[in-house]
Amino acid sequence: MFGWRFWSLSALYALGAALLIGIPTVLIPNAFFVRMTPSGTLDYGIWLLSALLIGPLLATLYPTPPQQPKERTGTLRTLFGFLLSFFSVGCPICNKIVVLLLGMSGAMTLFDPLRPLLGLAALLLLATTLYLRIRVLRLGCRLPAPRIQ
Secondary structure, eight states, X not given: OOOHHHHHHHHHHHHHHHHHHHTTTTSSOOSSOOOSSOOOHHHHHHHHHHHHHHHHHHHHHSSOOTTSOOOOXXXXXXXXXXXXXXXXXXXXXXXXXXHXXXXXXXXXXXXXXXXXXXXHHHHHHHHHHHHHHHHXXXXXXXXXXXXOO
């Protein structure tokens, strides 16, 4: 079930997720974006762990081998986990949505202390989704038998 195809897709998806999160948040230095607050080691840890969890999740979802039923269990949780990890490692001042909702001082005083909690929530959500997805692929999704009256 988890052969070379799964692991190669997982590595490609993890690399893509790391680039999609790392470039705009300037965890990967680049000339396109500027980070106004310094990033810490917790940001790098959450970034790498979330990319390592997103890779296998996407490898189990897309593309589905033709002999298996196409179940899209956990796609919304994967998307929310990705977004939570993106917001948790990003610069609070550079995030236009946070600045629009809270203002510049609110982004630093209210949102910045919550970023590690967002990162932990993202990791928990992604790990739970991966566990449930692997469980469904291995055991199937058994429905209870209908009651006969």
